[in-house]
Amino acid sequence: MKRWSEELECFAQAIISGQGVPDNLASHYGHYDLTTAMAIYRNNYRGNLHDALAGAYPVVLQLVGDEFFRLMTYHFINQTPSHSGNLHHYGAAMAAFIADFAPAAGLPYLADVATLEWGCHSAYFAEESPAFDLEKLAQVAAEKHADLRLVVNPAATLLHSKYPVADLWRAHQPNSNHDFQIDISSGGCIALVVRVQSVVDVCELSAAQSDWLLQLSDGTPLGSASEATLARYPQFDLTATLLELVAKNVLTTFTLGA
């Protein structure tokens, strides 16, 4: 006789694979057969994952339409098991999947849109972050400024794309002007997902700002990060960028010392 956990593993396998019927189940029911019952569990399994993906990727869904989105999620679900009881965690690997999904090859920007949307989805559910304390920063002696480490919000997602995906994303938001006249070959963008007072938004950074922010994310002290960015981008406005990223809760706090 199988162990209890093995009984459930057989049941799980039959649901996920879509094949077979476990032998530990009653085979006869009043008004239907076991195959019907198993089909309901299989549909629930796939349907719940599909709905989670549709919830996390509304712009991808609008761009490809319901039928194509179902085709994509069908294959995605086949190769991507869920690992969390919280459905909001499902679908992180969608962008990587889309990049390799041959039927979507004609939409080369789609994977980047998915990256942006997962950033938005994650930011929506992210833990609350502290607001950067500018007054406390002002109390730091000037000679120590170079050694400051600015902490980047882990919920912020930075994306360098060859396509204008930030414009694409904005045009497909519920309250946008729906200006779909976007020339997909008009050039790339540097998109940054932010959450300001619980509202998730996508903004764009200059190459200099992104260069600086990436160094801060790696833990580079303020002095060397700023010097390196200014050497590459002499027009870089350090103060304005600092204030903008503080206002957008991208920078949340700072540390001083090793």
Added chain:
Amino acid sequence: MTLPATPALPCTAGIGLRAVHYHELLQQLPAIGWLEVHSENFFGGGAALNTLRRVREHYPISLHGVGLGLASPPPLDQRHLAALKKLCDEIEPAAVSEHLCWNSADGRVINDLLPFPYTQAALTHVAERVEQVQALLGRQLLIENLSSYLSFNQSEMGEAEFLATLSRRTGCGILFDVNNLFVNQCNLGVDALAFIKTLPADAVAEYHLAGATKHNGCWVDTHSTAVSNEVWALYEIALQQMGPRPTLIEWDNDIPELALLLNEATKAQQQMGRFNETLV
């Protein structure tokens, strides 16, 4: 185990609050006794949690979990538990509930509410989990009976007996979903009257009412329609046998206008009210 007293749900009708109704509810603040939300939708921080904080200023809240998978063979997900604990500490809910089900095996999760064989071994396993969650939250958990489309040959007892014993062992409460019993009565031939008589009335702390739909001869717990006459009739029997309890109208798919949900809640309130009067 002894659990501290926690604020209880009022013995009135409540509705399930879903995202499509957040704005309207906060604008209108309708007269409804309490609201139930799915816990997982408020894990983390941000807009959803902000909304729940505002709702909590006006209504008692019941946190209803759908993702813990209490009966799953692997250990409970500590990240999930920590998020639930944090949410409970902040919202101070009047009830916290989960389902008598499992959702993960062998490293994979099936995001559904799955049935399992009701055995002594399962009882020991689930009781340990319930105690673990109650100890962490410092409060009683309500466990809901499941709607099911199949049954296991190895079951050594019925679901009601399983729940009754679980409650006796762990001190957990029972969330009696009347629609789930209706579904199991139709699908699996469960004796509904015997089920209700087996549940310990003292432990039943909440009722759920919802609508199911029929697919290829099998009733599926879709929460997508109004409460059926059969479920209202079973609710009447539950009221007779066990008395009034906080009663939720649950509607998760093809969600109707808020006014219609409130109307269903009024029906439940009226049906419950007749029993409140007879108790006086």
